[in-house]
Amino acid sequence: MEFNTNSFNSFISTISMGRIFNAKHNPLSKTICIDNARVLLYLGDDVSTDHISPAGSISRTCPTAKYLSQKGITPRDYNSYGSRRGNDAVMVRGTFNHHRLNNKLVTKRASPLVPSSSPSPATATLYLSTNTEMDIFDASEHYRTTKTPLIVLAGKNYGCGPTRDWVAKGPWMLGIRAILAESFEPQHRSNLIGMSILPLQFKDGDTCASLNLTGREIYSIEYNTDDNKNLANVKLDNGKTFSMIARIDTEIERLYMLHGGLLPYVLRQALN
DSSP states (O other): OOOOHHHHHHHHHHHHTTOOOOTTSOTTOSEEEEEEEEEEEEOOSOOBHHHHSOOSBOOTTSHHHHHHHHTTOOGGGOOBTTTTTTOHHHHHHHTTOOTTOOOTTSOOOOOTTSOTTSOOTTTEEEETTTTEEEEHHHHHHHHHHTTOOEEEEOOSSBTBSSOOTHHHHHHHHHTEEEEEESOBOHHHHHHHHHTTOEEEEOOTTOOTTTTTOOSOSOEEEEEETTOTTOEEEEEETTSOEEEEEEOOOSHHHHHHHHHTSHHHHHHHHHHO
């Protein structure tokens, strides 16, 4: 996994900014509970690391551009996410900010008459509390104020492509606490666990479509790390329940989840 000094400093800074708001995920508790979570993104197959954490140029209308502009930086100096990967405020705003991302919570717009101030459908989501389309980062900030944990729905091969340190950390900073997918790229699955994001895999035959998931439901997830079958129970606000496979494949990964991620685990080991 790619964690460096900048990653550590960003991790500490996010604690001070109050981005850790899922109080139910108590470190060292054997049961992980994610209560009343909302879906931030409803994605399809083959969501790549570049979709999740782009390295390309920063567009002039995205939340990152707004942030840089407020800091007095002109558009010609925005540069790329790859060049600003040491800045956590930039990278969290760039998470999932890819022009080819297909989020099923928002409608595709073919009309050129859409106001330029509107979020691009490729970088927007639906803030479900008010049924309002907005940029992904802005929606996550609204959820943070109400201490609402977030999840992502996805299809096959989630996290494919070359590994990048921000591909797991960016979603964690957005408040995402679980990814519900049909399958995971192995290295990315491990990286998610390092950031205490729970990778949940649908059972054989189950998909978002077969379970009639719309992404508008409220999800409560419970996973006992001592369960030999590695099953997590998912309950929706409409009464539907189903189980998923918690892809915690090794003992060290279980310890990472118990401690709330790789860095807390390392810190506790150092203190002990």
